[in-house]
Amino acid sequence: MASGADRPRGRRLVPGIVVGHQFQVREELGEGGMGVAYLARDLRSGKEVVVKVPQLPGTVDLDPGAYERTMKRFTQEGRLLRKLDHPNIPAVVGDGEHGSVPFIAMTYIEGKKLTCYRKVNLPRRTEFAAIGTSVARTLAACHRDKVLHRDLKPDNLMVGENGVVYVIDFGIALPLDGDASRYTRNFVGTDAYAAPERFRNREQVVQSDLYSLGCVFYFLLTARPPFIEEGGKSLEKQHLEDPPVPPSRHGSRLPSDLEGLTLGLLEKDIEDRPEIGDVLTTLEPYLPVNGAPEPNPVLQPDVTIPYRTPDKVRPPEAPAKSRTRATQPFRARQRHDFLTDTDITATIQRATTEHGRGDTAAAAQTLADLHRRAIESFGIGNPKLDPIEAALDLLGGR
Structure with a gap:
């Protein structure tokens, strides 16, 4: 030494x-x-x-x-x-x-961490399935090769400009081939995305990575992990004792089976969590087929590219350029489908009223629906989204 x-x-x-x-x-x-x-x-x-x-x-x-x-x-x-x-x-x-x-x-991957991607994008079922399938298939490959990641979280997932989702940072990964040594401690990882067995200081297994995957899914649905430090209760105790709040109560509008999958992965007991094959079986029906048109609106980066136009996936280090051409032409929405400033102001006021009378879930749902419609009308990054996102932040819905 x-x-x-x-x-x-x-x-x-x-x-x-x-x-x-x-x-x-x-x-x-x-x-x-x-x-x-x-x-x-x-x-x-x-x-x-x-x-x-x-x-x-x-x-x-x-x-x-x-x-x-x-x-x-x-x-x-x-x-x-x-x-x-x-x-x-x-x-x-x-x-x-x-x-x-x-x-x-x-x-080198030209892109952004999933944390940053989620700040400016509200994934729909197609994007959720594309991200989830990519990560789940990668985890399955790791587990086949007898490797646990042990620190799966949004900051360790990169969304490439080419649309590919990459799993990064294997600094605390654990080999399961008998070569694990005293240099890999059990109590490692990030508390907000760690499985209950880690807090019990028990051996981590493939289902521990799947619990972290459930935390990532929850983040995709709600823009926050399932548990946060508030009310004086530690993250450790919440992971060990508390059931997560269903994502729909935070305003998520994705299908109930995706919410059920997420909550299933967050079960406290290892044997109650779904297998990786069950995860893929649930997600894959929502994937776009090869040759499908691009989403409308297109979220950037477009995580559907590897599934709908796999032959157009660029190398990971390639910078962004003009978006992948759709197999069907883009058609503008009818003008009456677009929001007006009056619509936005009135809807935010309605959410404020709902929140004021104690119906926080309804207020979150109202704002989430408004946010999605605003993205469809004006696109990501438009200043018209600012008051909506500010209201969501105040409500804790992002």
């Missing part, structure tokens, strides 16, 4: 340096508990890539084993990523050491 004097301290990579004689660092993208990521250019292929280096915990000087554990976890992440050869997981394109600092170079 490296001594304190031997451990490399300067882990930040400086823009302009070349890592591994191949990857020229451009800028820092962000950091997490396990690593720091940088945007870089592959000097051989000319493509943009992500270079990741380990992130030392702040307690490294106090905990003699912290350095070794961090390095072992980082090495394990690279090994698992090579094992998980899947189109919805960033591929490893290189690795090595820069000085004494190990690095992994991976496919």
Whole structure:
């Protein structure tokens, strides 16, 4: 094990340096508990890539084993990523050491995290099914290869500009092939998206990832996780004791079987959660068929592209360009279908009245319906949506 004097301290990579004689660092993208990521250019292929280096915990000087554990976890992440050869997981394109600092170079994804996607998009059943199916199929592949992700959450899902949904950040993934070691602790992950068995400090299994998937589905339906810290009750106790509020009470209008699937995945007992095959059986009927027209309106990025026009999916590092052409022409809605400013003001007032008399669920539903109609009328990002979204925020409906 490296001594304190031997451990490399300067882990930040400086823009302009070349890592591994191949990857020229451009800028820092962000950091997490396990690593720091940088945007870089592959000097051989000319493509943009992500270079990741380990992130030392702040307690490294106090905990003699912290350095070794961090390095072992980082090495394990690279090994698992090579094992998980899947189109919805960033591929490893290189690795090595820069000085004494190990690095992994991976496919760069042009896109946004699911957290950001949901802030500006209200997924309909088709988009919900497309996102859910992509993530569920990726999890199924991980589990077949004996790997638990253990930190599935909206920030670890990337919606590419090409419409593909990617599962990222395997920094705390757990191998189930007998190679799990003391370098992978059980109590890891993100509390808002963690399964009850993690809080009981019990062994995590494939159903633990499925509980986290249920939390992600709940976020897609309601723009919030199933449990939040409020009223003095900890997230741990809520995951262990409280049934989640049905998403429809937060204004979700998606079919009841999608709500039922989400709530089923959030069952406290492992044996009560649906299998991954049941998840896909429920979602796949809502997927667009190959050759289907683009949605109206189109949400950006358009997550239906891999299902309705799979031959038009661009590489993950490709920037956004003109949207995929539909197989059927776009037809403008009739003018009488569009909202007016008067409609918006009157509907917000109605929701305010409903909320004032204590019917919060009805108020949330009124605003959610108004928000969906406004998107259909004006498109995402139009200023006419601002007062509606402000009202939703005040009500806690986003």
